[in-house]
Amino acid sequence: MPIDLEIVSPARLVLSRKADMVVMPGYEGDLAAQENHAPMITLLRGGVISLYEGTSVAAKFFVAGGFAEITPERCTILADEAVPLEELSAETARKRLAEAEAAWGEVDKADINARDAVLDRLQSTREAVRVAGAA
Secondary structure: OOOEEEOOOOOOOEEEEEEEEEEEEEEOOEEEEEEOOEEEEEEEEEEEEEEEEEEEEEEEEEEEEEEEEOOOOEEEEOOEEEEEEHHHHHHHHHHHOOOOOOOHOOOOOHHHHHHHHHHHHHHHHHHHHHHHHHH
């Protein structure tokens, strides 16, 4: 039995559909949501979300971090940014990586919150470059 999936970015509802399984980049490792999953809320890192129909991947999205709320019937992903993988631009990802690297060089490393925010952005853009190069 499929679960209801929604991927939401600050700008819009990116996707609303059913999926047999959703594999997402959890902050502490990849995780999968299926029907009857234990309720949880988890932090996401930058990476690829894969939607499965049966045993086949039906769609892939790149997310630049965010949160996922999983219940036995539903998975809601609140992404900082979400884009279908085929629309991810390697050129744009490289440009964002250069900006993130510059921000890392300028951030006050003693300011833990600012440092961690820039580090998350840097890691997410590195993953976007890696994934866009493979797409």
